[in-house]
Structures are given as C-alpha cells and as structure tokens.
Amino acid sequence: SQTIHQWPATLVQPVGSPLSLECTVEGTSNPNLYWYRQAAGRGLQLLFYSVGIGQISSEVPQNLSASRPQDRQFILSSKKLLLSDSGFYLCAWKGPGTVNEKLFFGSGTQLSVL
Amino acid sequence: GESVGLHLPTLSVQEGDNSIINCAYSNSASDYFIWYKQESGKGPQFIIDIRSNMDKRQGQRVTVLLNKTVKHLSLQIAATQPGDSAVYFCALFSNTGKLIFGQGTTLQVKP
Numbered sequence: 001s002q003t004i005h006q007w008p009a010t011l012v013q014p015v016g017s018p019l020s021l022e023c024t025v026e027g028t029s030n031p032n033l034y035w036y037r038q039a040a041g042r043g044l045q046l047l048f049y050s051v052g053i054g055q056i057s058s059e060v061p062q063n064l065s066a067s068r069p070q071d072r073q074f075i076l077s078s079k080k081l082l083l084s085d086s087g088f089y090l091c092a093w094k095g096p097g098t099v100n101e102k103l104f105f106g107s108g109t110q111l112s113v114l
Numbered sequence: 115g116e117s118v119g120l121h122l123p124t125l126s127v128q129e130g131d132n133s134i135i136n137c138a139y140s141n142s143a144s145d146y147f148i149w150y151k152q153e154s155g156k157g158p159q160f161i162i163d164i165r166s167n168m169d170k171r172q173g174q175r176v177t178v179l180l181n182k183t184v185k186h187l188s189l190q191i192a193a194t195q196p197g198d199s200a201v202y203f204c205a206l207f208s209n210t211g212k213l214i215f216g217q218g219t220t221l222q223v224k225p
Contacts, residue, residue: 006157034213043203043215044158059212090157100146100207105157 002027006091006106013113019064019078021109023091026072030096033074034103035066038088050074051096086113117141118204118216126222133191135219137204142185149178149189150203152218158203161189191221199223 006023013019025031032051036044046059048066056066063082067075074091088110092103117140127133139147145166150158164171164178164187171178177190187204201218208214 043217046212046214049212092157100211102148102160102163103213104160105150108155108157110155 004091004093004104004106006109008109010110013081015083015113016080019081021076021089023074023106024072025093030071031093033068034092035076036090036092038090081113083113086111118206118214122219124220126224127194128224129194129196131194133194133221135189135202137187137216139185139206144206146207147180147187148205150205152201194223196223196225
C-alpha cells in the first residue's frame with residue numbers, strides 16, 4: 001500500500017534562517033506531488049505541484065521554493081524565512097496520469113518563525 | 115475563478131444526533147467533489163467523494179449529496195460520535211486541474 005512521510009512534525013526557526021522540509025512517498029511510481037500551506041483556522045492554499053522529477057509549478061509568488069530530486073521525494077525550501085512563512089505545511093500525492101482524483105495528505109509540519 | 119464556500123464555520127451537535135455540513139461552489143463545470151476530515155495537528159483525511167453523474171453516495175455513517183442545479187454539496191454524518199469532532203473541508207478540481215478547498219467547518223460534538 002502507498003504511504004506518505006513528512007518531517008519534521010514541528011519546527012521553530014528564527015527569521016532569516018533557511019528551511020528544508022522533506023516529503024517522501026512509498027508504494028507508487030511517478031506520483032503527482034503537492035505542497036500546501038494552511039494558516040491557523042483557514043483552508044489549504046496550494047503552493048507547488050510536480051508531475052515528475054525536476055518539474056515544479058509554482059502557484060503563488062512567495063519566499064519559498066520546491067524541488068523534486070527523485071521520483072518520490074519532494075522538498076520545500078527557503079533561503080531566508082520570514083515571519084509570514086509560519087503555518088502548517090502539508091505534502092500530498094495522487095496517482096500518475098489521473099486528472100480528477102483524490103489527494104492523499106501527509107501528517108504535516110507545523111512551522112513557527114520567530 | 116472557481117470558489118468553494120462553506121455555509122457555517124462552526125457546527126455544534128449533540129452526540130448521537132445527525133450532522134449536516136454544507137458547501138457551495140461556483141463552477142458549474144466541476145465534476146468531482148471530495149470531503150476531507152482534519153483533526154487538530156494532522157493532515158486532512160479522505161472521507162468520501164462523488165462525481166457529477168451521481169447525486170448521492172453513501173459510506174459508513176456518511177452520505178454525500180450533490181445538487182448540481184444549485185451547485186450545492188453536503189456531508190451528512192449519522193449518529194455523530196465524539197471522534198467525529200474535527201474540521202471538515204469540501205474540495206473540488208478547478209478548470210486547470212488544481213484541487214481547491216473551502217475554508218472548513220469545525221464540527222463540535224457535545225457529550
């Protein structure tokens with residue numbers, strides 16, 4: 001069966017520090033991968049998605065970047081964190097080639113930038 | 115662009131009662147809808163989905179109803195239990211294939 005792993009679960013970082021969040025998927029090949037951010041008490045905002053290795057689409061201009069160095073690995077990064085980068089970050093996947101199909105989410109990373 | 119809205123930010127029900135969570139959408143071309151449950155500090159968990167060729171779908175204690183005429187979606191939870199307390203999101207795919215979420219309804223179950 002397919003599983004998605006996301007770490008760390010919680011992260012406290014000072015303003016101006018770098019960021020690296022990692023997500024891996026097991027049990028599937030060539031998944032579509034997604035990074036969402038959720039502000040407290042709000043819905044989910046799509047940040048990035050990827051349909052294959054090295055293919056990244058950005059949904060909103062921001063201080064963050066994403067990379068997909070391997071088929072089942074998706075990384076969210078920042079060179080210098082801002083206070084406004086605080087939030088709950090969620091990685092998600094769905095099967096390759098599927099158009100309208102449900103996403104499966106990881107357990108999330110709660111990022112606090114102080 | 116497409117939008118998804120939930121009617122109530124918070125719903126409080128008595129344990130054992132039925133819960134109904136509503137969602138409205140704007141894009142009449144939307145053909146696939148999903149309900150997620152999110153517990154505090156966790157990622158959203160898939161509950162049930164429905165495609166536009168159906169108007170009702172049932173799962174274990176949950177039913178999703180789709181009214182395409184008025185662009186309205188609802189999630190019904192039968193015999194609500196304390197473990198059902200969570201935030202519930204409806205979601206649909208945009209014309210560009212992105213999954214768009216509503217703002218969520220917090221379900222509070224009173225013992």
